[in-house]
Amino acid sequence: MPDKPDRNAIEVVNVSKIFGSGEGQVAALDNVSVSIRENEFFTLLGPSGCGKTTLLRLIAGFDFPTAGEILLYGQDIAPLPPFKRPVNTVFQSYALFPHMTVADNIGFGLEMLGKPKAEIKARVAEMLKLVKMEALAGRRTGQISGGQQQRVALARALAPQPKVLLLDEPLSALDYKLRKEMQIELKRLQHETGITFIFVTHDQEEALTMSDRIAVMSSGKILQVGSPWDIYDKPAERFVADFIGETNFLIAAISGSGNGKARATLKSGTTIEATVAEGFQPKDNATVVVRPEHAKLTKDKGDLSGKVENIVYFGTDTHIHVQLDSGEAFTVRQQNTRSAGCGFERGDKVGILIGNDAAQVLRD
Amino acid sequence: MASNFSIKHQPGFTAIAATCFVVLYLPIVVLVLYAFNAATSTSEWGGFSLKWFQSAYQNTQVIDATLRSFQIGSIAAILSTTFATMAALATTRTASYPGLTFKYAAINQPLMVPEIVTGVALLIFFSRIKIFTGYSGIGYLVAAHTAFCIPFAYLPIRARLENMDLTLERAAADLYATPWKTFRRITLPLLWPGILAGLMLAFVISLDDVVITEFVKSGGQDTLPTYMLGQIRRGITPEINAISTAFLLLSVAIVTLFFFVSRKRD
Numbered sequence: 001m002p003d004k005p006d007r008n009a010i011e012v013v014n015v016s017k018i019f020g021s022g023e024g025q026v027a028a029l030d031n032v033s034v035s036i037r038e039n040e041f042f043t044l045l046g047p048s049g050c051g052k053t054t055l056l057r058l059i060a061g062f063d064f065p066t067a068g069e070i071l072l073y074g075q076d077i078a079p080l081p082p083f084k085r086p087v088n089t090v091f092q093s094y095a096l097f098p099h100m101t102v103a104d105n106i107g108f109g110l111e112m113l114g115k116p117k118a119e120i121k122a123r124v125a126e127m128l129k130l131v132k133m134e135a136l137a138g139r140r141t142g143q144i145s146g147g148q149q150q151r152v153a154l155a156r157a158l159a160p161q162p163k164v165l166l167l168d169e170p171l172s173a174l175d176y177k178l179r180k181e182m183q184i185e186l187k188r189l190q191h192e193t194g195i196t197f198i199f200v201t202h203d204q205e206e207a208l209t210m211s212d213r214i215a216v217m218s219s220g221k222i223l224q225v226g227s228p229w230d231i232y233d234k235p236a237e238r239f240v241a242d243f244i245g246e247t248n249f250l251i252a253a254i255s256g257s258g259n260g261k262a263r264a265t266l267k268s269g270t271t272i273e274a275t276v277a278e279g280f281q282p283k284d285n286a287t288v289v290v291r292p293e294h295a296k297l298t299k300d301k302g303d304l305s306g307k308v309e310n311i312v313y314f315g316t317d318t319h320i321h322v323q324l325d326s327g328e329a330f331t332v333r334q335q336n337t338r339s340a341g342c343g344f345e346r347g348d349k350v351g352i353l354i355g356n357d358a359a360q361v362l363r364d
Numbered sequence: 365m366a367s368n369f370s371i372k373h374q375p376g377f378t379a380i381a382a383t384c385f386v387v388l389y390l391p392i393v394v395l396v397l398y399a400f401n402a403a404t405s406t407s408e409w410g411g412f413s414l415k416w417f418q419s420a421y422q423n424t425q426v427i428d429a430t431l432r433s434f435q436i437g438s439i440a441a442i443l444s445t446t447f448a449t450m451a452a453l454a455t456t457r458t459a460s461y462p463g464l465t466f467k468y469a470a471i472n473q474p475l476m477v478p479e480i481v482t483g484v485a486l487l488i489f490f491s492r493i494k495i496f497t498g499y500s501g502i503g504y505l506v507a508a509h510t511a512f513c514i515p516f517a518y519l520p521i522r523a524r525l526e527n528m529d530l531t532l533e534r535a536a537a538d539l540y541a542t543p544w545k546t547f548r549r550i551t552l553p554l555l556w557p558g559i560l561a562g563l564m565l566a567f568v569i570s571l572d573d574v575v576i577t578e579f580v581k582s583g584g585q586d587t588l589p590t591y592m593l594g595q596i597r598r599g600i601t602p603e604i605n606a607i608s609t610a611f612l613l614l615s616v617a618i619v620t621l622f623f624f625v626s627r628k629r630d
Contacts, residue, residue, distance in 0.1 A: 062534055082537040095535035099553045108549075109539035160540065 007073075009164050009196040010036040010059060015068030015078075017054050017220075028054040029065070030220040036164075036198060037213075041190050043199045045207040046217035047243070052200045055217075056166050059198065060089050072163060083112070088157035089166045092173070094149045096141035102152050103128070103137040109160035127155040130189065147178045154186075158193060167199045171206065183210055204244045208232060216240045233291070236277040237363050241289045248290045248330045254282040254361060262361055264288050267326035270303040274359035287362045292319065292333035294358035297344060302351025304330065308344050318342045322350060392612070399605035406600050416606035426607060429591035433571055436502065436587060440509035441517070441567040447510070448517035448562055449555070456525040474512040482512065483579035490580060500582045508580045509570040516569045517562035524558025557625050564622045568615055 017029040029051045036042045044052040057063045059070055061082035070078040077085050088109065096105050106127050110120045128134045131151040136144055141152060150170060157165055167186075171179045187210055190197045201207055207214050208228040215225045216239070224236045235241035238249070252264035252274075262282055264274045274288055296302075297320055306324040313336075320342065322330045330352060334342055344350060399417070403410025420426050451471050455464065474482065490504045532554070536546040574589045581590060588611065595604055 060538060062537075082534070083540045083542055087538075089535070089538045091531055091535060093529065093531055095529065095531040097532060097535070097550060108536070108541075112536075112540040112542075112545060156539070 007038040008035045008071075009038045009040075009073065010198070011069075011071040011074075012036075012055070012059075013069040013071065015055070015058065015065045015070060017051075017058060017063065018066045027220050029058070031068075032220070032222055033068075034215055034222055034225060036196060039194055039196055040212040041187070041197045041199065041210060043201060043207045043211040043214045044217060045201060045204060045214050045243075047202055050217040051220040052202075052217050053168060054220075056089075056168055056198065056200050059164070060087060060166050061085050086160075086163045087166060088160060088162040089168065090153050090157045090170045092169045094153040094170075094173075096149055096152055096156070098140070098142055100141070101137065102133060102139050102141060102144065105141060105152055106155045106159050108156065113160060123159055127159045130158070130192070131155045131185075146174060147182070150174065150182060151185075154189065158189065158195065161193075162195060164196045164198060167197060169200055169202070171201075172203075179206075186210065208244070216243065218243075234275060234277070234360055235289060235362065236280070238287060241360075241362060246292055246331065246333075248292065248295070250288045250290065250328060250330075251285060252288045252361075254284065254286050257282050257361075264359060264361060266304060267328070268304050268324070272303060272354050272359055273356060274361050275357070276361045277363045280361070280363045282361050287364065288359050289362060290330075290354055290359050292331045293317075294355055295330070295332045296353040296355070297322075297332045297334065298351045298353055299344075299348070300351055302353045304352040304354070306330065306350060306352070308346050308348045308350055311342060311344065311346060320344060322352065324352075395605050396609050396612070398602050399609040401602045401605070404601055406602055406605060416602040417610070420603050420606045420610070423603070425586075425591060426588075426603075429586045429588045432502070432585065433587040433589070436505050436509055437567045437570040439506050440513050440570045441563050443506070443510040444513035444566045445517040445521075445559060445563045448514050448566075449521055449559055451514070452518055452521040452525050453551075456522060471518055472515040475515045479512075479573075479575040482508075483576045486576065487579040502585060504580050504582075505577060505585060505587075508576050509573065512573070512576060513566035513569050517566040520561040520565065521555065521558040524555055524561075528554055560625045561622050564618050564625070568618050568622075571611075571615070 012032055012034045015029055015032050016027060019026045019028055032051070032055065044055060046052045054063065058065050058078070061077070061080055061084075065078050068078070069076045072085070072087065077087075097108065100108070103124050107120045107124045110123055115123075124137075125134075128137055131154055133148065133151050133155065136148060141149060144152070150173075153170070170186075171182050174182060183206060186197070186199075199207075199210065208231070211228055213225060213227055214231050215222045216231060217223065218239050224231060224240050226234070231240060232244055235244065235247075241247045241249070250266055252266050254262050254264055255271075256263045257276060260276050260278070262274055262276050263271050264286070265271045266288070276282060304324055304326075306322040308320060309323045309329075310321040312319045312321070315336070317336055318334050320332045320334060322332065324330050332352060336342070398406050398409075400412050400414065401408075401410055402413035402415065448471075455467060455471070458464075469476075486504075486508050490508075494500050494504075528551075532550055533546050536550045537543070541549060571587075572589065573587075574593060577587050577590050578593070581587070586594065588607070592604055592607060
């Protein structure tokens, strides 16, 4: 990870957003606080209705918080209308102006800022080049493809050099291949412009591959903020572990916890080393998670034992579903090779080996 | 069988459709034909001639009434479209609230109240004002026409606004456009086809009005339709046919234009 300066671009301080009133009152955001560092690619990740888009709209100024402050480099922008915030948005629907050309769309923000014509022209040319759309500058936005519209929307939002760029699920309308291309393109643009990106998505894979840091949201709250590695390997809560990737949940008795580590005694009687969710002091029983690729299947005795229920071939790997003797379900992911099968068959009695540093104790 | 049901293949469908078209268009065809009649009669054909068009063109009363119709029509169309645009913006750019339906009804009132009632009401109302102010100019006709043209201008504008993506205005605000600039640069240009359609519809409706105009006009304020009505009372010559034909052409031209403008979507 390249060095990021420690300055915060955006600080969200105790922000709540309540829709409706009385009985029908809904808290879209419930006392949320988060800091987004300058020059980072920050992702708000969560299922629909978790409040991620509401938070983005509050930062953009399309809506105002019921309580709390939103600081942009230390200045509270929460009460400002959108046209007074040095923040630009890439919309999910792109929202390109259909009665203007590609170039006019890109220049719109600069024009509204009252920049001189020559400067606008130069900047538009620069932006067209940045998103590789020089050839289509004179086209109407209805005459270009979805992927091209996406590029124009990006160029339009980047042209006024915002302090922060907000991206509201911008890739969701693109097909798989184009989406992959644009993911790389977005990373490149963020790197080249050095602008802080706040990216909203419900796609965990997109979040993991693109972000410097991710905030996982659910029901109006931020559950965990961390690097993709933190979020995937050290989930703090069941929701985070479940929402990102596939995982196995096991009930364990905890002993000897301290220093972020603990000993977890599984139902099989085996005791393993586990890391503990940050700031959590486990007592007695807790949930332990093990990712399917961090466990190994053996025909001998393992840390856990059970019977193979089902085998699913995925090309790159094979998922082997095991019914544990304790009654719990456990999935093991095994890398495939060309020469041999996975080596197990349905109904086999198997053992599961859980490696060192493979288990994490959850907060709940 | 329900699966074979097709509205196009009902017995007698073609015959009914043909009858409707004949009943609708035959009188108009006859009217247009006799505009080119060389004789003085509207029922006996006396050969082809353009003399009634020439006569209408040289009739100062006809020219006078036509100019007045255009004058009232254009002012009323511009005013009613302006009001209709404001009303459409106010009734679509808002969350639904109790009383909104009532406002729709109030705006569309001229569509529901019989013209004769409005005509009589305006006659009485304006006569008071006339006594009070001493003014008896064309303003009363303009005001009356503006009022009943508003719903006709309102409907296409509102339809256009409802189809417009609100995110576009949000995007403009995000790109530093003040609310006024957002309206000038985004909302208005996108609304323009709707406004033009409303403008033309209002103009045609105003041009066509007889009942309310008949009640509201003062002496010497005949519009083309009320002039024609007056002429018919004194016996018809093919001149009326010629004027009607010219009028028809104009209406068709405007409605055609309206069709193309309102069809223009981005």
